[in-house]
Each structure stands twice: as structure tokens, then as C-alpha cells.
Amino acid sequence: MASAMFLASILFHLVVNFIYPVAPSVLRNSAVVNETTNATAAGNFLLGVGKADITGYDNTPKAVVEINFAGYADTSQIGTGLRQRIYTRAFIVANPDTPSDRFVYLVLDAQSGDTAVRNGIIEGLAALGGDYAVYNKDNVAVTGTHAHSSTGGWFNYLLPQITSLGFDHETYDALVQGSITAIQRAHTSLRPGRLSVGTGQVSDGNANRSPYAYLANPASERAQYTANTDTTMTLLKFEDTNGTALGLLNWFPVHGTSLYENNTLVTGDNKGVAATMYEDSIGIDSFVAGFSQANVGDTTPNVLGAFCEDGTACRFNDSTCNGKTQGCQGRGPFFQNMDQGAASCYEIGTRQFTAAQNIFNSDLAYLDSSTVSSFHTFVDMENYTFVSPLTNATVRTCSAALGYSFAGGTSDGAGQFDFTQGINTNDTSSPALQNPLWKIARDALHDPSPDQRACQNPKPILLDIGATTFPYQWGPNIVDIQMLRAGPLLIIVSPGEATTMTGRRWRNAVAQAAPSILGINTPTVVLGGPSNSYTHYIATEEEYSVQRYEGASTLYGPHTLEAYINLTLSYMPYLSDTADRSTIPAGPNPPINTNNSLSFITPVIVDNPAILHKFGDALKSPSTSTTYSPGSNISATFVGANPRNNLRLGGTFAAVDKQDPNTKAWSQVLDDSAWNLVYRWTRTSTILGTSEVTIYWIVGSDVESGTYRIHYYGDAKAITGQVGSFEGFTNGFAVNSG
Numbered sequence: 001m002a003s004a005m006f007l008a009s010i011l012f013h014l015v016v017n018f019i020y021p022v023a024p025s026v027l028r029n030s031a032v033v034n035e036t037t038n039a040t041a042a043g044n045f046l047l048g049v050g051k052a053d054i055t056g057y058d059n060t061p062k063a064v065v066e067i068n069f070a071g072y073a074d075t076s077q078i079g080t081g082l083r084q085r086i087y088t089r090a091f092i093v094a095n096p097d098t099p100s101d102r103f104v105y106l107v108l109d110a111q112s113g114d115t116a117v118r119n120g121i122i123e124g125l126a127a128l129g130g131d132y133a134v135y136n137k138d139n140v141a142v143t144g145t146h147a148h149s150s151t152g153g154w155f156n157y158l159l160p161q162i163t164s165l166g167f168d169h170e171t172y173d174a175l176v177q178g179s180i181t182a183i184q185r186a187h188t189s190l191r192p193g194r195l196s197v198g199t200g201q202v203s204d205g206n207a208n209r210s211p212y213a214y215l216a217n218p219a220s221e222r223a224q225y226t227a228n229t230d231t232t233m234t235l236l237k238f239e240d241t242n243g244t245a246l247g248l249l250n251w252f253p254v255h256g257t258s259l260y261e262n263n264t265l266v267t268g269d270n271k272g273v274a275a276t277m278y279e280d281s282i283g284i285d286s287f288v289a290g291f292s293q294a295n296v297g298d299t300t301p302n303v304l305g306a307f308c309e310d311g312t313a314c315r316f317n318d319s320t321c322n323g324k325t326q327g328c329q330g331r332g333p334f335f336q337n338m339d340q341g342a343a344s345c346y347e348i349g350t351r352q353f354t355a356a357q358n359i360f361n362s363d364l365a366y367l368d369s370s371t372v373s374s375f376h377t378f379v380d381m382e383n384y385t386f387v388s389p390l391t392n393a394t395v396r397t398c399s400a401a402l403g404y405s406f407a408g409g410t411s412d413g414a415g416q417f418d419f420t421q422g423i424n425t426n427d428t429s430s431p432a433l434q435n436p437l438w439k440i441a442r443d444a445l446h447d448p449s450p451d452q453r454a455c456q457n458p459k460p461i462l463l464d465i466g467a468t469t470f471p472y473q474w475g476p477n478i479v480d481i482q483m484l485r486a487g488p489l490l491i492i493v494s495p496g497e498a499t500t501m502t503g504r505r506w507r508n509a510v511a512q513a514a515p516s517i518l519g520i521n522t523p524t525v526v527l528g529g530p531s532n533s534y535t536h537y538i539a540t541e542e543e544y545s546v547q548r549y550e551g552a553s554t555l556y557g558p559h560t561l562e563a564y565i566n567l568t569l570s571y572m573p574y575l576s577d578t579a580d581r582s583t584i585p586a587g588p589n590p591p592i593n594t595n596n597s598l599s600f601i602t603p604v605i606v607d608n609p610a611i612l613h614k615f616g617d618a619l620k621s622p623s624t625s626t627t628y629s630p631g632s633n634i635s636a637t638f639v640g641a642n643p644r645n646n647l648r649l650g651g652t653f654a655a656v657d658k659q660d661p662n663t664k665a666w667s668q669v670l671d672d673s674a675w676n677l678v679y680r681w682t683r684t685s686t687i688l689g690t691s692e693v694t695i696y697w698i699v700g701s702d703v704e705s706g707t708y709r710i711h712y713y714g715d716a717k718a719i720t721g722q723v724g725s726f727e728g729f730t731n732g733f734a735v736n737s738g
Contacts, residue, residue, distance in 0.1 A: 044370055045486065046094035046102070047193035047238050049247035049288035050185030051279075054108065054178035055085045055266065063151055063171060063644045064266045065681045067601065068164040070111040070155070071148025072261045072413045075163050079151050081643075081680035082653060083265040083342070084272055085673045086110070086150050088175070089290040090182035091238070091249050093486045095372040096192060103139040103374045103484045104183055105249065105491070105528070107275075107290040109268035110175060111256075112144035112530035113495070115476065116156035116594050120176035125183065135183065138584065139374040141482060141493045142179070143531040146293050147256035147269035148413075153601065155534070156593050158474045159465055167597030170644075189286065193240040195486060196364035197524055199232050202355040205348060206231070206254040208500065209300040209330060209411050210550055212317045212422075216542040217501045229253065229299050229500050233352070234526050235359040236489065247287055248278070250356055251526045253294040253500070257412040258301040258332055258345030265340075265678060270301055273349025273675065278356060291352060292528045295494075295503020297537050297550050301348040302330025306411035314411060318422040318548070325414040325421070346675060369487035375574040376482040378587030379567055381556045382466060383455075388562040389509060389569060395559040398455035400466030400475045401448065402536070403552030404432050407462060410549045424458040424547040433460055445474075456557050459547055466555070471598065475555065478590040480532035481567045483510075485575040488520045492568060494529030496538040499550055502561050503527050505540065509565045510572070517572045533590065538564060606689040607641035607716040615639055615716050616728030619692065622710070627734045630701045634710070638728040640693030641716035643681055645723045654679040654695045655711040658704070659732060666709065676700055699735060707732045 055064065069077045086109035094102030106121075121142060125135045153168030154175055155161050208214055208228040215222070222228075235250040256269035268275065271291040278289035306314040306328055308321035314328035321327040332344025385396040404423040409415035418431040427433055442448075446464040453461060465475030482493035490510055498506060507525040514523040537553040544551040544558045554560050574581050609615050620637040628634055643653060652671035659666050670677050676698040684690045695710050712728040 044096055044192055044241070045195055045372065046096050046099060046190050047195070047240070047246060048092035048186035048188070048190040049238060049286070050090040050182045050187070050189060051087050051288045052178045052181035052185060053085055054088050054110070054174050055082070063168070065643055067151040067153050067168060067171060069149060069264070070152030070160070070164070071146070071256065073160070073163045074261045074413070077261055077264060079266060080264040080682065081266070081678065082672055083678050084267040084276065084675055086147070086266060086268045086272060088179040088182040089275065089288050090179070090186040091247065091288070091290060092183070092186045092190060093195065093372055094190065095370050097370065100134050101372045102134060103141065103372065104135060104186065105484065106140070106142050106179055106182065107249070107292050108142065108144050108175065108179065109147055109272045110144040110150055111146060111148065111152065112534040113142035113532045114154060114156055115533040115590050116592055117154060117172065117175050117179075118142040118532050119592050120172070120594070121179050124176060124180045131187065138376045138581065139484070141484060141491070141528070141531055143292055143493070143528045145256055145268060145271040145291065146296055146497070146530060147267070147272060149256070149259045149263055149265070149267045149269045151266065157476060158472055159463070160534070161597060165601050166599035167594070168599060168601050172594065189246075191240050193238060193246060195367045195489070196237045196239070197234065197367065197489060198237075198359045198362055198364040199234050200355050200359040200362070201231055202233050202252055202351055204303050205252065205351045205355070206299040206301060207303045207305070208298050209302070209306065210298040210543075210548045213539070213543040213546040213548045213551060214298060214501065216546050217540055218542070221501070225504070230295060230503065233355050233359060234524065235356055237360060237364055245282070245287065247289060248356065248360055249290040249292060250359070251292050251294040251528055252352060252355070253296040253299045253503070254301050254348065254352070255296055255299050255412060258348050259341040261413050263340035263342075265680065267345070270345050270348040270352065273346055274352040274356065276673070276675070277349060277353045281357070289356070291356070293530065294527050295498040295500055296529075297497040297499035297502065297539065299500065300330050300412055301344065302332045302335075302412060304331040304333065304335065306330045318420045319411045320420050323420070325408050325419065326416065328411050328414055330411040367487035367489060371577045372486055373575045373577065373579070373581065374482070374484045375571050375581065375584050376480060377571060377585055378478050378590060379481050380478050380588050381563065382477045384563055386563060386566045388559065389565050390505070390562050395562060396455070397559055397563045398557035399452060399464070400477050400555035401452065401456050401459065401461045402463040402465060402555070403456075403459040403547055404430070404438070404462045405547050405549055405552035407432070408549060408552075421548040422546060423460060423552070424545070425460045426458060438462065458545060459552060459557070472593050472596055473591050476533050476535055476590060478588055479535050481564075481571060482532060483568060483572065483575060488523050490514065490520075490523050490525045490575070492525065492527040493531045494527050494538065494564070495531055495533045496535040497530050497550075498527060498538045499540065499543060501540050501543065502538050505561065506565055506568070510568060513569050513572060518576055604642045604644050604717050606719045607645070607691070608689040609639045610684070610690050613639045615641055615714060615726040616712060618728055618730050621730035622733040624731055624733055627736050628699055629736055629738055630699050630703055632699045634697045634699065634733070635694055636710040636730045637692055637694045638712045640681060640691045640712070641714045642691060643714070645717050646715035646725070651713065653713055655713070656697055657709050657711050659707040659709070661706065668711070670697070703735055703737050705735060705737045708735050709733070
């Protein structure tokens with residue numbers, strides 16, 4: 001999601017810094033391909049799970065401070081610290097009879113998948129060689145939880161790089177190398193096992209933030225569903241042949257926007273909360289819980305609705321207050337708390353955790369086939385002409401473009417200036433559409449051709465990103481088309497944010513085609529995304545006509561969804577267990593901009609301690625005369641250094657230690673992966689290179705009575721460039737569990 005700040009950033013940095021359908025060669029005229037059972041026990045697979053830190057990797061730290069966050073595209077949302085470490089979770093499924101038939105599904109605590117990130121992961125796996133040569137572009141899916149609370153700077157295309165001041169190699173390397181490590185851990189854990197699947201309801205886990213657009217879909221179609229969002233979670237359970245649980249992977253749609261635009265602490269948002277909560281509940285380090293995104297496009301975690309500052313509901317059709325988007329804000333379960341949405345985030349994560357736990361512990365259906373297959377190809381969506389699988393009409397897609405309402409934002413994160421949602425080419429009353437400044441700005445970047453305007457109609461084009469190539473490509477025209485299969489489970493890997501009805505149509509199309517194409521009479525179809533290349537949104541044609549945020553951000557015109565369905569069905573025969581997947585056309589290669597991207601991100605120059613102090617000195621400690629209890633918010637401030645010097649993979653910035661009453665020795669009981677231990681860094685002088693670190697511990701209900709201290713781990717950079725580590729401690733303080 002983005003706001004009008006994108007446009008302001010584009011103008012500022014422009015002035016300052018720049019002035020096919022292909023038919024698969026699969027036997028289509030043969031009889032139905034029957035689902036088969038392998039020689040091994042029905043439903044057996046080779047399974048592996050793995051997890052790795054992407055907050056930082058070895059000597060390639062992913063900055064938690066001084067880098068703009070990805071998601072809201074708000075230039076003022078610069079990282080100041082860490083509430084929760086972020087991870088890549090890897091899930092490998094292979095056929096035990098033909099182990100080369102496998103796929104790996106990655107879930108990153110990040111805004112989305114990305115073209116360059118996926119390319120880096122695949123290149124890294126190829127460089128490992130040996131057993132890892134089996135992982136390639138066809139069977140690696142890179143999905144993001146769509147968290148809006150972790151740093152950006154790693155995108156392949158220019159447009160999303162703008163608010164982060166360009167491309168940051170350290171952040172990119174952390175995502176790539178961390179993901180490769182997660183795959184390595186999953187690979188080394190491969191063992192015979194079984195997969196089972198089940199579904200359940202998530203109680204009040206999402207809401208629709210664009211109900212006006214949803215209502216544009218046919219009433220007869222809407223009548224097939226009881227809600228305007230999907231409230232069902234689909235869960236895949238991984239276990240070995242002894243019945244020992246290895247992990248879980250589930251799909252449920254809810255935006256990673258529980259934490260508001262004013263949050264500047266890195267987290268995995270509500271899905272990061274749910275995943276960590278589940279892993280902690282199992283208590284086995286090797287257990288991995290993946291909470292994957294689904295048809296997330298028009299969903300929100302702000303389930304109480306969108307309201308103006310005076311408490312009245314935002315205007316229904318365009319989510320404005322007094323004609324402006326500013327002031328219209330979605331409310332989470334605990335919106336009253338002045339905590340940047342943290343309590344609401346934890347609650348929405350808990351609701352997903354509870355649903356997953358209920359499904360996991362219920363009677364699940366084992367997958368009754370060991371067939372494992374996948375396909376991937378690239379397709380250029382500029383002027384892709386095809387017969388619509390929904391209407392049978394010949395239609396086409398367009399070069400990528402964003403509409404005026406893209407800059408209007410949503411009730412999760414409002415836009416600025418005079419942009420609103422719902423601006424279409426027939427809107428004669430829109431201040432933004434009548435404002436000549438925006439036309440001048442657009443045309444300075446790229447003036448859309450008459451054909452492009454007609455193709456995108458009724459979207460008034462604000463940014464013609466597919467055709468804007470200076471200094472390099474602004475947005476993707478070449479997209480990933482990918483599906484994965486494990487027996488009767490079919491996974492659509494969506495490169496964009498599918499809306500609720502988009503996801504339903506896409507899944508239904510695949511399910512209806514599965515019996516004739518794959519011989520699967522009762523498939524389970526899920527959709528995961530945003531994945532691989534981030535292609536913004538995928539709205540239905542009817543929602544597109546309304547041109548709220550989701551429609552305005554549907555890049556390839558009103559027939560975008562139909563194109564994706566057409567391509568998915570065209571390549572589905574490759575998922576057959578008799579298909580020759582070596583004949584899958586690769587398609588046109590997208591540009592990889594990692595080595596030619598601009599960057600105006602300043603490095604760490606030097607760290608100095610405050611006068612008369614040394615690094616790690618405690619400037620403020622908890623009171624020794626106070627006995628703290630569960631719920632207490634304890635804080636300590638230290639003389640600090642920039643955390644960009646070392647992200648301490650496998651380590652921690654902050655810890656809580658407990659003293660043994662007999663030996664007086666200290667041992668760590670909490671690190672910065674815990675939600676209730678917050679690390680915040682503050683620059684006190686840019687010129688002098690001084691900074692402070694404040695660590696907050698909200699005492700949990702499970703704490704034991706005793707003496708505790710807060711422990712800070714830091715790394716300072718000298719003027720010579722050498723980085724040295726240091727530590728700081730508070731005095732001991734008492735906690736009584738009651």
C-alpha cells in the first residue's frame with residue numbers, strides 16, 4: 001500500500017536527482033490424466049522445514065534504523081529500532097519416488113516477494129551446487145506476509161525505491177542470504193512424512209476496507225458468500241512418519257497494517273506475531289510455523305471500521321472526512337491505546353494463532369497422492385491478448401500504470417494533498433483530476449499514449465510506470481506465472497495483492513479445471529501472495545471500474561484478473577505427473593536492477609560516546625527501591641551506537657537477565673525476538689556521532705519472582721572504520737510475580 005507521499009517523493013527526487021499466451025507442449029488431446037498413488041504409502045512425501053533470521057545475516061546487516069519502511073511508502077516512517085525479529089520460513093515438499101520433483105515455499109516477514117530478491121535466492125542456490133541444484137526458477141516460490149513494519153530498500157524497480165532513497169545492498173543481502181539459509185536448513189531436515197490439510201474460521205480476523213468496490217461485483221456472485229472477506233484459514237500440517245509434528249503452513253488474508261504509519265519499530269506485524277506465538281507454544285526449535293498471506297487486497301486488520309477524528313464513520317464511497325482522506329483511519333481492536341497499533345497487532349495475531357491451533361489439533365485429511373510438481377514462466381503483460389475465461393470475449397492487458405486513486409491511499413494509510421479514492425475518467429468533480437500540477441508531473445515522467453489511456457480506461461493514469469524507463473524501469477511489465485502442487489493441493493502463487501472476489505474467482509477457475517486437466521476431482525486450492533515480483537493489486541473488472549485504491553493499483557488494466565486466470569489454466573497441464581516440464585517456456589527475462597540501482601542512503605560514518613561517558617553506560621536504570629510486577633513497563637537508557645554496524649544474527653541487541661539467588665550468576669531469560677522487549681535507538685547528535693538506546697520490558701504474566709537486569713549489546717564504529725562490540729547493564733531490580 002502506498003499514499004500520495006509517493007508522488008511528493010517522486011517530484012522531490014526527480015528535481016533533486018534526475019530532472020504472450022504460449023501454449024504448453026503438453027498433450028491436451030489425451031484422456032484425463034488420472035491421479036496416481038506411488039509405490040510408497042499413499043500420501044507420503046519428503047518434507048523439510050527451516051527458518052532463518054532476515055533482520056540481519058552474518059556481516060550483511062538489514063538495518064533496523066535510518067532506513068525507510070516498506071509498505072506505507074511514507075517518507076517519514078524511518079526505522080528507529082526493533083520490537084520483533086523477522087524471519088524467512090521455508091517449506092520443502094518432495095516426491096519420495098522421484099525426489100527431484102519438489103518445491104520450496106518461502107514465507108518472508110516482508111512486504112512482498114520481489115523480482116531481484118527471488119533472482120538472488122535462485123542464483124545463490126545454484127552457486128551452492130550439489131544437492132541444491134534441484135532448486136530452480138520453476139520450483140522456488142517467494143512470498144511475503146505483506147508486513148508494513150520492516151525496512152525497505154530491497155526492491156528491484158525504481159518506484160518503490162524512491163521513499164527509501166534508493167537501493168540498499170545490505171538490506172537486500174539480508175533477505176537473500178537469510179532465505180537461502182532457511183532453505184538449507186529445510187533441505188538438511190528432509191525426511192519421509194505426511195501432509196494433511198484442514199480449514200477453520202478465524203474469528204473477527206479481518207474486515208473489508210473497500211466494501212463500496214466489493215458491492216460493484218454482481219449481486220448473484222456476492223450471494224454465494226456469507227461475508228465480504230474470506231474468513232476461512234486453510235492449514236497444511238507437516239509431520240514425519242512417526243506422527244511427530246514438523247511444522248505448519250497456512251493461508252489467511254489480512255493486511256499487515258495493524259501497526260500504523262507512525263510505527264518505526266521493525267516487526268513481522270500480525271502474521272509475525274502469530275508465527276512466533278505458535279512456534280513458542282510448541283517449544284521445539286526445529287518446529288516452523290508459516291502464516292502465509294492469501295487474497296489480501298481489500299482486507300484490513302482494523303476490524304472495528306474506519307472513522308473520522310470526530311468519531312463519525314468515513315464517507316462510504318471514498319473513505320474521506322470532509323472531502324479529504326486525511327483523518328479517515330481504520331480502527332483495530334485496541335485503537336484507544338496510544339501504542340502505534342501494537343496491542344491491536346498482537347490481538348489480530350492471537351486470533352490467527354488460535355484458529356491455526358484449533359485446526360492443527362483437529363481431524364485433518366491426509367493428502368492421498370505423492371505427486372509433487374510445479375511450473376513457472378515469465379509473461380510480458382504489455383498488450384497480452386487472449387480469450388477471457390470469464391466472458392469468452394477477446395481482450396487484452398496494458399502496460400503497467402497506476403491511477404490517481406493510488407495516491408489517495410486507504411483507511412489503513414491515507415494519502416495526501418487533494419487525492420481521494422474513487423477517481424475515474426468520468427469524474428468531473430475530483431479536485432486532483434482537475435489540478436494541472438499532477439498532469440504536468442505525470443507528463444514530465446511519461447505522457448501516456450492515447451492507446452494506453454484507452455486500454456486503462458476508466459483509470460485516469462497518474463504514473464505510467466511500465467513505460468517509464470529513466471534511469472531504469474519504474475515498475476514491472478514482465479510478471480511471474482507460477483503454481484505448485486502436492487497431491488490434490490494446488491497453490492496459486494500470485495504476484496499481486498488479489499482482492500477477496502479476485503481470489504475467489506481465481507481459485508474457483510482452478511478448482512473447476514482440475515478434474516479435466518489433472519484428474520483431481522476434489523482439489524484443495526489456495527492462493528499465496530504477494531509473491532515473486534510485486535505487481536501491486538489485482539481487482540475484478542467490476543471493482544476496477546470503481547477505481548478505489550485497489551482498482552487504481554491494478555497495473556495492467558480492467559482485464560488483469562482474466563489474464564492471470566487464462567495464463568494459470570494454460571500452464572496447469574504442466575502440473576500433471578506425466579507432463580514433460582523441461583518444455584516449459586522460460587518467457588522473457590525481467591530486468592534485474594541490483595547492480596545499477598541508485599542509492600542516496602548514507603552509511604554510518606562514526607560512533608562516539610557522550611562526553612564523560614563510555615559506550616554501554618546506563619544513563620537511566622530501573623529503580624532499586626521498587627518491586628515490579630507483571631504488567632510493569634520497565635525501561636533503561638544507555639550510551640549507544642548505531643545498530644547498523646552489526647545486526648547480531650542469532651544474537652540480540654537487548655536482553656533481560658535473571659540472577660541465580662545462590663551463585664549470584666546471571667543468565668539470559670529474554671532476547672529481542674520477544675514481543676514484550678523493545679529496543680529503540682535515538683540519534684542525539686549527527687555531527688558528533690552520538691546516540692542513545694532505550695530498552696523497554698513489559699513484564700509478562702509468566703515471569704518468575706527474582707532479581708533481574710536489562711542487558712544491552714552494541715557495536716560502535718571508529719573513525720578508522722573498525723567496529724568493536726561492547727555491552728551495558730543496569731543495576732539489579734526486583735520482580736514479584738504475585
